[in-house]
Amino acid sequence: MLTAAARIRLSFSPSLNPSPFLTTLSFPFSTTPLNPNPRLPHHISATPKPTPPKPILFIPPGLDPDEVTDQMILPGSNILVGPYAGDSKIKQVEFMGSSVRPKDCPKDDRPEFAMLGRSNVGKSSLINTLVRKKEVALTSKKPGKTQLINHFLVNKSWYLVDLPGYGFANAPESARMDWSSFTKGYFLNRETLVAVLLLVDASVPPQKIDLDCANWLGRNNIAMTLVFTKCDKIKGGKGKRPDDNIKSFQELIRESYKIHPPWIMTSSATGLGRDNLLLHMSQLRNYWDN
Ligand SMILES: Nc1nc2c(ncn2[C@@H]2O[C@H](COP(=O)(O)OP(=O)(O)OP(=O)(O)O)[C@@H](O)[C@H]2O)c(=O)[nH]1
Numbered sequence: 001m002l003t004a005a006a007r008i009r010l011s012f013s014p015s016l017n018p019s020p021f022l023t024t025l026s027f028p029f030s031t032t033p034l035n036p037n038p039r040l041p042h043h044i045s046a047t048p049k050p051t052p053p054k055p056i057l058f059i060p061p062g063l064d065p066d067e068v069t070d071q072m073i074l075p076g077s078n079i080l081v082g083p084y085a086g087d088s089k090i091k092q093v094e095f096m097g098s099s100v101r102p103k104d105c106p107k108d109d110r111p112e113f114a115m116l117g118r119s120n121v122g123k124s125s126l127i128n129t130l131v132r133k134k135e136v137a138l139t140s141k142k143p144g145k146t147q148l149i150n151h152f153l154v155n156k157s158w159y160l161v162d163l164p165g166y167g168f169a170n171a172p173e174s175a176r177m178d179w180s181s182f183t184k185g186y187f188l189n190r191e192t193l194v195a196v197l198l199l200v201d202a203s204v205p206p207q208k209i210d211l212d213c214a215n216w217l218g219r220n221n222i223a224m225t226l227v228f229t230k231c232d233k234i235k236g237g238k239g240k241r242p243d244d245n246i247k248s249f250q251e252l253i254r255e256s257y258k259i260h261p262p263w264i265m266t267s268s269a270t271g272l273g274r275d276n277l278l279l280h281m282s283q284l285r286n287y288w289d290n
């Protein structure tokens, strides 16, 4: 656990900007520099706006930027592995229950990661891929499958939290998450939240709703890792490749983010990125736990 002093240093106050996150999902795109990982000390390695732009690396706590070499970058990401990275094996997973409201979530001091993203982006599939079990989290081809806050306890020591998706316009009113109260009750107040994994579909060009979401998290100082999903999907002829979509997303983020968030390419179909994402999560978790 963090010390009291560290908690104060790393904690943040609820937003002064009452944007109703994801209620309408039409909040303005901020140009304010944002810090995607306020709970972690980090640095950027690149100098401002080089042409062509150099990748901006996520340098984790405890790693000296001067010691960074290209070999230390996790493939398909901008993430470096630091001394807090540890055992990332998943030996056991238990479904601990579903909650309708944040206040019903388990009262527990174990750290957690929340899966956030558009309906159908692959949040539940990614959980199954991470824990290497097919049906721990229920998935569907149709958007709107996950409608509650589902807590999965991993190795009896940390949680993966599956959330309903946003941006599913056709969901019946009864199935829609009240994002306005959820954000206040969960993202802004959940003390055990190590980071949000913001899932973005790499098989489509950047969507405003996802950029808006990333902005909201940054503006509210909520630690975030961008997880690009469906990187196996390569459209023949028409449409752009995942690499291009990810690059465009990075460029759009770069306009608004002073410090680049960690990002990683994944596929639940092929397992791409699974081990590296778990390793990254281990360093975030171990630092938080320290
Ligand atoms: N090709 C491919 N398909 C994927 C991948 N991840 C998820 N899918 C498919 O996308 C669909 C939606 O996946 P889910 O995991 O249910 O998506 P979700 O984000 O949990 O959706 P909601 O619960 O509606 O918010 C399913 O048909 C999955 O098989 C991926 O990496 N590659």
Ligand SMILES: [Mg+2]
Pocket: 123, 124, 125, 138, 139, 145, 146, 162, 163, 164, 165
């Ligand atoms: Mg789901």
